[in-house]
Amino acid sequence: MFLDNLSADVICGAMGRQNWVARWTEIGDAQCLLADLNIKKGAFDEATEAWLCALTAFEVARRMVDEEDPKRGDISAKVETNIQKFRLSLRHKIERVKISCSDQAEFLAYYLPAGNSELCAPAVICISSEEETGATLLGRLLPAVIGRGMSLLIISHDDISSSSGSQVLLSCCLDYLSLRRDGNAGRIGVYGEGLSAALATDFAASDSRVGAVVCDGGLWSLTRLLASVGWMTRGAVDEDVVSELRLRLVRQLRCPALVVAGGRGIVSVSEAIKLQADCLMASIDMELAIPQMARTPAGEIENFVSFDDRIFGWLKHKLT
Known part of the structure; x- marks a missing residue:
């Protein structure tokens, strides 16, 4: 829904862009924490859903950040870290x-x-x-x-x-x-x-x-x-x-x-x-x-x- 409704009103200049990058990165981090909690409880399906939500959130943030911005590398590192967790912790192996x-x-x-x-x-x-x-x-x-x-x-x-x-x-x-x-x-x-x-x-x-x-x-x-x-x-x-x-x-x-x-x-x-x-x-x-x-x-x-x-x-x- 967010991507469907992007417009000049949603992103207003560099500061607005940075705010949305921070917001979607926070969403990804929160979903990662939720996935970790579900893994500890043995709720593998719920953990999978949370990790997939996190990956999508990080991808939204990555596409909105400037290519020269160091945050781009930080977001990519978060993706790789969570793929490793996904590989090692769930029934659906990578x-x-x-x-x-x-x-x-x-x-x-x-x-x-x-x-x-x-x-x-x-x-x-x-x-x-x-x-x-x-x-x-x-x-x-x-x-x-x-x-x-x-x-x-x-x-x-x-x-x-x-x-x-x-x-x-x-x-x-x-x-x-x-x-x-x-x-x-x-x-x-x-x-x-x-x-x-x-x-x-x-x-x-x-x-x-x-x-x-x-x-x-x-x-x-x-x-x-x-x-x-x-x-x-x-x-x-x-x-x-x-x-x-x-x-x-x-x-x-x-x-x-x-x-x-x-x-x-x-x-x-x-x-x-x-x-x-x-x-x-x-x-x-x-x-x-x-x-x-x-x-x-x-x-x-x-x-x-x-x-x-x-x-x-x-x-x-x-x-x-």
């Missing part, structure tokens, strides 16, 4: 797993089991944005996926992008999920945030095992391609040619795609709408998701709660 590849490259990831007895639950490889750690992404997604009957493998953008073989590393992630006792090779999706959306597109185009992908639909690559062509030809590219290039890139995907535009996406809404129209004409299974944004004196703030629900509702539908 595993810290090592992903290894044949070339001896390896990195750590978070694995969230589906949380039920179903051995063939769908799973999603989630890649953080270039500005987030895996723990930060996990903290935000936990409230959106608990109870959905889905497993998550959370990996950091830095762990993937720092290697020239990002597609190989993502294939190793898919191998890991496929070989788990609770895995199902036919029901694995990929979700990329920020620049990781382009990595998700490339991976879904290269590996036919991907069952659904939340990505940029190839628009990041198209933007770079058009920039190069424009520089070489010193002129604009014909729209019919651009449309054909869009379709050529998106046709490489071998699974349903949800393209995120605006907000946390790396592509413009106008380009994504053009892509959606092209895909509709070509009968390509591509949908478009645009987050609800609140414009305030502090800048645009995204309603990540409803948007994450939209994304994982789509993934559950496509992978079931």
